[in-house]
Amino acid sequence: MFDGPESHRPRHDHFSGVKRRLFKEYSCRILFLVFFFFFGAAHQSYKDLEYAIECWRTRSGLAVDFVLGSREIAFKVKGTSRVDTPELQSLLTFTHEFSPTASPHPLQ
DSSP, X not given: OOOSGGGGSOOOOTTHHHHHHHHHHHHHHHHHHHHHHHHHHHHHHHHXXXXXXXXXXXXXXXXXXXXXXXXTEEEOOOOSSOOOHHHHHHHHXXXXXXXXXXXXXXXX
């Protein structure tokens, strides 16, 4: 530790605002993910059901946060008030890949 006058100056971090914003965004998303996971686990317990709670990810990075049962229900957790087509890409890809009656992929 420095004993000179430099040690008493507050350090200014140019990215502190960015860090705070990213932490806020990601911590909210993580809380949503945890909430939905435990909601699913509680639903299983209260209704005396057994179904898988999984996630799905492609090699290219597309992901679905929750896949329930035998792929009957799939959803993503988003922390935004507006969801655009790019955010739906993973759900559309999942539906196209696992639905036997799926129509051709609408984004291709």
